[in-house]
Amino acid sequence: MALIQTITGPIDSSELGLTLVHEHLRTRSESVAVQFPHLYDEEYEFQKAVEQVLAVKERGIRTICDPTVMELGRDVRFMERVAKATGMQIIGATGIYSYHYIPPHFQNRSIDYMADVFVRDIEVGIQNTSIKAGFLKCATDAQGVTPDVEKVLRAAARAHKRTGVPIMTHSHPASGTGLKQLDIFKEEGVDPKRVLIGHTGDTDSLDYIFQVLARGAFIGMDRYGLDRPLGIATERRNDTVIQLAKLGYANQMLLSQDYCCTIDWFPEELVKQLVPKWSMTYVLDEILPVLRDGGVTEEQIQAMLAGNVRRWFES
16 A cells, blocks of 8 residues: 545545546646736636546546646646545646756756655645645657656656656657656666556557566556547557457556646647547546457456556555
8 A cells, every 4th residue: 555645635545446547637838828827717627627527526436647747737726626626536746748848947957956846746745835746747759868858757767766656658659759768767776667658559559569568667548539639549549458458468557538628739629629539538438338348357447447556656
């Protein structure tokens, strides 16, 4: 068992229950939101988040991990408001989401300086509150491991070593960045069992996936509903999960949608047009029945929605 910090206070890992491991209550272009706040409707964003969270709560979800960190518009007070309104256990994160660069403030300071910032979020509180982060988040996309991205990866690894909270990544399977992330974590002494390589389900290349699994990491099959912009149809995602489950890998997969209750990267009407089925309930309502029909057992589904998340926090 392990103590996990949620937005509304600590829980034991035995209390996690069914968990969506990668969902966003709100995603914003951070600098735009700070400089031009009139472009945003806080109450509308709050209501959309509450609506989605209550919908999954009604379906049995007890916990949501929200990896919204710096550069995604993290606002821990907004997260707290949603958590209190819904009664959902929401676990927040610390880290930096960047594909290629970090601000000069961090460029001109050491890796350990950045790690100290992450540790403060975990041990003291986020954004001058007493609300503590429960896991770490970092990203490597098609741009690869740039010097700035490497700094974030190493800082996350060092913060993990000091605090024991697990690491979740954003990866780009087509560029093999999950393996590159694991290489750096190994150099920093991180146990791969404490790492979730996010978005591994964006490929159906079993050769690549097997390499990640062989390292011992968890893999995120966590972008259900994001078919068109990412080029992986739901059917291919399902086939991959079913194949891996039949091969005995259900104990390393985690299911989610990477859903954003609101996201300002695109006009709202365009998001609805591009990904019409994307929601926080999509896996529960439409994917699980297909997985069951494909031979995935209830025990394996429980592992992918509950047991594996607990092991990620506890290992």
